[in-house]
Amino acid sequence: MTDAGKYLSISRTKVYELINSGALESVTIGRSRRVSVAQLQRFLKSQS
Template sequence: MFKGGSANPLMEGWIMNCNRTDQVSNRDRLTVTVNDALTMLGIGRTRLYELINAGEIHTIKLGRRRLVQVASIRRLASEGYETPPRYVKPEQLTMNL
C-alpha cells in the first residue's frame, strides 16, 4: 500500500483516464475501427469488406490494424450504394442472335 491507503497512484490515474466520459464521439473522429463501422452502418462484416473491396468505403492500415474513414461512411449513408448484379453462369445466358 502507498501512503494515504491507495493501491498505486499511477494505476488510479490510469483507471480514471480509462473511464473518461469526455471521449471523442464518432461524429468528430476521422477514422473508426471496423467494429465501430459495422455498428454505424448496421451491416455485417462480410458486407463491409465487400464494400471496401468495391472501393465504396475507404480504409487505411496502420500496422495490422485497419481503420475505416468516417467520411466514406457518411458518403455511403447519404448517397447509398447499388448492389452489383449477381454473377451469372455462362450457361444461364440466352443470346438472341
C-alpha cells in the same frame, strides 16, 4: 470494422466486401484497417 458495421447496421463481412469493391475507403495502419466517420457519412449519403 466492427464499429463501422454497427454505424452502417451491416455485418463485418459486408464492411470488408464494400472495402474490397471500392465502395468504402479505408486506411491501413499496421495490420488493421480504419474507416473514418466522414467516409462512413459520405457512403451513407451516396446510398440515399
